[in-house]
Amino acid sequence: MLEQDLFYLLALQRVEGVGDIMAKKLITHCGSAEEVFNTKTGQLAAIDGVGSMLLKNLKDKSVFEKANQELQYIKSNDINAVYFQDEEYPERLKHCIDGPLLLFTSGNINLKNKKIISIVGTRQITSYGIEFCRKLIEDLAPLDPIIVSGFAYGVDIVAHQLAMEHNLQTIGVVAHGLNQIYPKTHKKYVAKVEQNGGFMTEFWSSSNPDKENFVRRNRIVAGMTEATIVIESADRGGSLITANMANDYNRDVFAVPGRVTDKYSQGCNNLIKTQKANVLTSAADLIYILNWDLEKKVKPVQKQLFVTLEEEEQKVYDYLLKTGKEVMDIIALRCDFPIYKISGMLLNMELKGVIRPLPGKLFEAI
Structure with missing residues (x-):
C-alpha cells in the first residue's frame, strides 16, 4: 500500500462517527479515502447514513495530525498495515460487513492457501x-x-x-x-x-x-x-x-x-x-x-470396541445403519421416540463414538 493511501485511511478512521461500515461505504462512493476528504459536501450528503454531524466531522483537520503520528509509528516499528481490499487481508473477513477497514500485523503471517x-x-x-x-x-x-x-x-x-x-x-x-x-x-x-x-x-x-x-x-x-x-x-x-x-x-x-x-x-x-x-x-x-483434504494422512482415531448401547440407543443405531443419513425429526418419528428424548439420546451416542453429526443437521452411524 502506498504511504499516501495509508495516511488518508488512518485519517478517515479518526473522523468521529466513521466506523468500519461507514468508512467502506464512503470509500466505495468516492473511490478512495483521499477522495472522501476532497468530495463536496452536497455529494457526500447523498450517501445513505451521512448526516450533518458527520459532514461537519469530515472537515476536522486534526485527524490529519493524528494520522501522521500513527503513520510514523507504523513505519518506524516494521508494522504491516493491510487494507480490506488487499490480497493479504484475510479472505473470509472480507465478506464480514463489519470487518476492520485496516489490520495491523507483525511477524511472518502468510494466509495464502491455508486452512x-x-x-x-x-x-x-x-x-x-x-x-x-x-x-x-x-x-x-x-x-x-x-x-x-x-x-x-x-x-x-x-x-x-x-x-x-x-x-x-x-x-x-x-x-x-x-x-x-x-x-x-x-x-x-x-x-x-x-x-x-x-x-x-x-x-x-x-x-x-x-x-x-x-x-x-x-x-x-x-x-x-x-x-x-x-x-x-x-x-x-x-x-x-x-x-x-x-x-x-x-x-x-x-x-x-x-x-x-x-x-x-x-x-x-x-x-x-x-x-x-x-x-x-x-x-x-x-x-x-x-471436508478437508484427506489425501494427507492423519493419524487415525481408533473406534472404541464393544460399545454398550442402551436398548433404545440400539434401536436408533440399527435404524441409521439400515437407512444411512437422516435428520433428527425423522429419526424420532421412525423410531417412535419424542423429539426431546431423541436429542439427548443422539448426543450420548455421539459421545460413545457410534454416530456422528453431518452438515444439515443429519446424523449417520459410524
Whole structure:
C-alpha cells in the first residue's frame, strides 16, 4: 500500500462517527479515502447514513495530525498495515460487513492457501482441556492448519504453544495496539510467535486493552477462520461471544463436550444442546465436517470396541445403519421416540463414538 493511501485511511478512521461500515461505504462512493476528504459536501450528503454531524466531522483537520503520528509509528516499528481490499487481508473477513477497514500485523503471517481455524475457551483451562487441545493439534498437524487465538490466559496461550510445538503457523489477535502485550506475562512468547506466524490487530498504538476492545477483537477471530473451536467455557464468557459471532458469519462452530457437573464444560454443552455447535470428540470430526483434504494422512482415531448401547440407543443405531443419513425429526418419528428424548439420546451416542453429526443437521452411524 502506498504511504499516501495509508495516511488518508488512518485519517478517515479518526473522523468521529466513521466506523468500519461507514468508512467502506464512503470509500466505495468516492473511490478512495483521499477522495472522501476532497468530495463536496452536497455529494457526500447523498450517501445513505451521512448526516450533518458527520459532514461537519469530515472537515476536522486534526485527524490529519493524528494520522501522521500513527503513520510514523507504523513505519518506524516494521508494522504491516493491510487494507480490506488487499490480497493479504484475510479472505473470509472480507465478506464480514463489519470487518476492520485496516489490520495491523507483525511477524511472518502468510494466509495464502491455508486452512485457518480458531481455538478459544476459558482462561481457567483444566487438565482435561489441555489434553484435548494437545491431541487435537497433534492430529491436525499433518494438514498444516493456521491456529488463531487471542493470546490470553488459558485455552488461548495453550493453543498457541501447542501450534508452535508442531511447527504450525499461529496468529495472536490482540485487543490493543502492537506497541504492547497483554497480558504482560506472555511477553516471553512474542518472539517465537512472530517466527511461527505473528500478531494481528485493528487497534492503533494509542489503544489499551480496554474491556470493550475484546469483543471487537473476537469478531476478527471468528470472521477470519473457517471454523471456531471452543475447548472449555463456563456458561458465560468471551469464547461464547466468539462462537455466536462465528454462527452469525455462517462459520462452522465446534464445542468439546464435558460432564454436566463441570463448570468449564457448561458453555460447551449448552452450545451443543442448542445446536449452535457441532460436537467435537476428535480431529476426525472436524476434518469430516469441514471436508478437508484427506489425501494427507492423519493419524487415525481408533473406534472404541464393544460399545454398550442402551436398548433404545440400539434401536436408533440399527435404524441409521439400515437407512444411512437422516435428520433428527425423522429419526424420532421412525423410531417412535419424542423429539426431546431423541436429542439427548443422539448426543450420548455421539459421545460413545457410534454416530456422528453431518452438515444439515443429519446424523449417520459410524
